[in-house]
Amino acid sequence: MSRWLALILACGLTGQALAQAAPPAAARSTIADTTAALPLQETPYWRHEVESLRLPPVAERLPQAPLVIDLEAKGRSFGTPGGTMHMLISRSKDVRQMVVYGYARLVGYAPDYSLYPDILHGVEIFEGRRFTLRLRRGHKWSDGAPFTSADFAYWWQHVINNAEITPNGPPDFMYVDGVLGNVRFPDPETVVFEWPTPNPNFLPLLAQASPPFIYRPGHYLRQFHADFADPAELERAVAEARVNSWAALHNKRDDMYKFDNPDLPTLQPWMNTSDNDSSRQIFLRNPFYHRVDARGVQLPYVDVVEMTVVGGGLIAAKANAGEVDLQARGLDFSDVSILKKGELEGGNYRTLLWANGAASQIAIYPNLNFTDPVWRGVMRDARFRRALSLGIDRRMINRALYFGMATEGGMTALSTSPLHDPAFLHAWAEFDLEKANALLNEMGLTERTPSGLRKLPDGRPMEFVIETAGERQEVENALTIITDTWRELGIRLILRPLDRDILRNRVYAGVSMAAVWFGWDNGLPTADTSPMYLAPTNQEFFSWPKWGQYYQTSGEAGEPPDMTAAKRLMALSRAWNSARNTAERTLIWREMLAIHADQQFAIGILSEAPQPVVAASGLYNVPEQAIWAFDPGAHFGIHRIDEFHYGPPATGSVPVPAAPDAPAAPPVPPAPGAPAQPTAPGGSP
Numbered sequence: 001m002s003r004w005l006a007l008i009l010a011c012g013l014t015g016q017a018l019a020q021a022a023p024p025a026a027a028r029s030t031i032a033d034t035t036a037a038l039p040l041q042e043t044p045y046w047r048h049e050v051e052s053l054r055l056p057p058v059a060e061r062l063p064q065a066p067l068v069i070d071l072e073a074k075g076r077s078f079g080t081p082g083g084t085m086h087m088l089i090s091r092s093k094d095v096r097q098m099v100v101y102g103y104a105r106l107v108g109y110a111p112d113y114s115l116y117p118d119i120l121h122g123v124e125i126f127e128g129r130r131f132t133l134r135l136r137r138g139h140k141w142s143d144g145a146p147f148t149s150a151d152f153a154y155w156w157q158h159v160i161n162n163a164e165i166t167p168n169g170p171p172d173f174m175y176v177d178g179v180l181g182n183v184r185f186p187d188p189e190t191v192v193f194e195w196p197t198p199n200p201n202f203l204p205l206l207a208q209a210s211p212p213f214i215y216r217p218g219h220y221l222r223q224f225h226a227d228f229a230d231p232a233e234l235e236r237a238v239a240e241a242r243v244n245s246w247a248a249l250h251n252k253r254d255d256m257y258k259f260d261n262p263d264l265p266t267l268q269p270w271m272n273t274s275d276n277d278s279s280r281q282i283f284l285r286n287p288f289y290h291r292v293d294a295r296g297v298q299l300p301y302v303d304v305v306e307m308t309v310v311g312g313g314l315i316a317a318k319a320n321a322g323e324v325d326l327q328a329r330g331l332d333f334s335d336v337s338i339l340k341k342g343e344l345e346g347g348n349y350r351t352l353l354w355a356n357g358a359a360s361q362i363a364i365y366p367n368l369n370f371t372d373p374v375w376r377g378v379m380r381d382a383r384f385r386r387a388l389s390l391g392i393d394r395r396m397i398n399r400a401l402y403f404g405m406a407t408e409g410g411m412t413a414l415s416t417s418p419l420h421d422p423a424f425l426h427a428w429a430e431f432d433l434e435k436a437n438a439l440l441n442e443m444g445l446t447e448r449t450p451s452g453l454r455k456l457p458d459g460r461p462m463e464f465v466i467e468t469a470g471e472r473q474e475v476e477n478a479l480t481i482i483t484d485t486w487r488e489l490g491i492r493l494i495l496r497p498l499d500r501d502i503l504r505n506r507v508y509a510g511v512s513m514a515a516v517w518f519g520w521d522n523g524l525p526t527a528d529t530s531p532m533y534l535a536p537t538n539q540e541f542f543s544w545p546k547w548g549q550y551y552q553t554s555g556e557a558g559e560p561p562d563m564t565a566a567k568r569l570m571a572l573s574r575a576w577n578s579a580r581n582t583a584e585r586t587l588i589w590r591e592m593l594a595i596h597a598d599q600q601f602a603i604g605i606l607s608e609a610p611q612p613v614v615a616a617s618g619l620y621n622v623p624e625q626a627i628w629a630f631d632p633g634a635h636f637g638i639h640r641i642d643e644f645h646y647g648p649p650a651t652g653s654v655p656v657p658a659a660p661d662a663p664a665a666p667p668v669p670p671a672p673g674a675p676a677q678p679t680a681p682g683g684s685p
Contacts, residue, residue: 041058042057062138082646101641105207129196131202162227224246271283285304301643313473319339328613333405339351350615357521364466368544369510385600398606463494466494466516468498468503512542545558565601618647
């Protein structure tokens with residue numbers, strides 16, 4: 001691993017401790033990139049445009065101090081730029097995965113979960129409350145426009161603090177103990193975020209798979225902003241976009257995470273060049289990307305990424321047929337047999353099994369904010385949630401779905417986390433119908449229908465509706481088994497598959513009784529990991545969407561937590577922010593995990609089931625063993641997909657192609673006021 005990846009100065013913290021620590025012992029600390037100047041080599045894909053003077057040479061496209069990757073120190077091979085990487089997605093909206101996989105962040109996680117400066121040249125930390133962000137001089141957006149502190153100022157002054165674009169005001173992460181942070185822009189390469197008290201969540205937030213993009217390409221977005229645009233032209237643009245206001249138009253053009261606007265400049269390794277309605281999404285290498293290898297070769301190695309939209313049920317079959325170069329999303333453990341069969345029969349790929357970093361492979365979330373008052377009262381009784389958990393035959397599900405290779409138990413820290421406790425894993429997780437029935441009887445739910453279903457307090461039969469995203473066969477298989485065992489409790493399980501976005505919106509609105517999703521994204525926490533996600537601070541936790549909304553909007557929407565255990569989780573989360581040492585943070589974490597184990601807010605079923613990953617035989621630098629996790633991890637992102645390359649491994653200079661091929665896709669048009677974009681990119685294999 002190169003020095004820039006691990007350099008931590010003056011604070012005495014390493015790895016995860018720096019990444020997610022409470023206030024450092026020393027007043028000042030720094031994470032910095034120590035890149036040095038090196039000769040740069042022109043990318044073959046862009047050489048024709050450079051020679052035709054339609055694109056600046058690589059030395060003018062890169063920052064003065066690009067991020068230099070020492071691949072040999074990481075045990076990886078150098079690659080020759082070129083090639084098209086094929087992937088599959090189940091819907092066009094999943095183009096956002098390119099932002100996840102590309103994982104260009106202000107600061108990012110390394111595979112050991114330490115933080116390093118990525119887009120940033122460095123970060124200086126004072127008392128854990130003031131963060132001075134140093135940008136790379138000469139860094140540019142994908143359209144060639146400068147990336148400076150002005151882009152942070154545009155976000156702060158004209159997006160977040162504009163009442164029409166952001167009616168609820170600054171987001172929750174800008175507040176610490178109810179106090180709004182201050183943002184300053186001393187010079188083009190410096191941005192300062194400051195709070196009166198420590199904010200240990202700030203840097204980890206910037207490294208998330210779905211981060212808050214605290215900068216925007218103002219040079220492009222001004223044409224959609226009432227403070228800058230010509231009123232007549234803006235009115236015409238609003239009408240053409242069929243939206244209700246200029247603010248709605250700005251928000252539509254401004255989504256850095258959805259990645260569905262090909263005109264929106266990016267800092268990611270690849271640029272979107274496709275209409276979002278197309279079944280074939282093309283992403284071209286960003287000519288201004290800020291990372292290079294130790295030979296001076298600009299990353300990414302792969303020229304083009306092609307995502308094809310197919311039905312979710314076809315992904316394994318198409319992977320088996322050799323139609324992908326890299327794929328994990330849409331593959332379940334049940335697909336391993338067909339993938340291995342295809343591999344043995346001459347398929348030009350290999351099937352890898354990565355560890356799964358989610359706290360639970362499958363988890364049931366009773367909605368404690370459900371709009372039905374009778375059902376809400378039943379679900380808020382911990383005895384009901386415990387009975388549901390006791391009524392699940394996890395061993396049968398494990399054998400049927402994972403050949404016994406998963407870990408049976410509730411949702412908690414995984415076995416490789418230092419916070420793992422077997423008692424939390426097994427709490428209310430044994431299969432015990434007698435105990436489950438006793439708990440339901442104790443609640444007074446003793447009356448039954450002629451068919452044997454228990455009755456709710458208002459006399460309705462107990463029909464428990466669980467909604468799913470309808471994308472994972474293993475979920476439906478597990479719920480089929482649970483249907484039979486819950487019937488012995490006098491509960492009828494009704495499965496309702498929905499579109500993913502519809503499911504989320506129903507949960508957020510409180511009209512979904514219960515939902516199935518993965519467990520916590522981070523099943524591998526340490527004491528220095530923020531435990532915010534264990535408290536009702538986010539509507540994404542499907543058991544308390546209204547409480548999460550209340551926190552995220554500073555009380556403007558949602559409902560305040562009104563259950564004792566939930567309030568305690570909030571208090572513990574706040575206490576962690578001011579804890580003085582790892583021992584105190586460990587105690588806080590253990591109490592929060594104990595509350596979840598006892599209360600069964602979410603009912604975990606199984607965890608640590610291997611995640612199949614298909615990689616083309618000629619694709620190099622793909623880890624044989626790794627962790628598949630959304631956050632932290634960004635799935636492929638933490639493993640640096642921009643370093644993956646087609647073989648064979650290379651040394652020395654990049655070869656010059658004999659002649660450019662046909663363009664792989666139409667180029668991205670330049671944004672207003674930006675340098676001209678190449679019009680006929682040289683092709684790649």
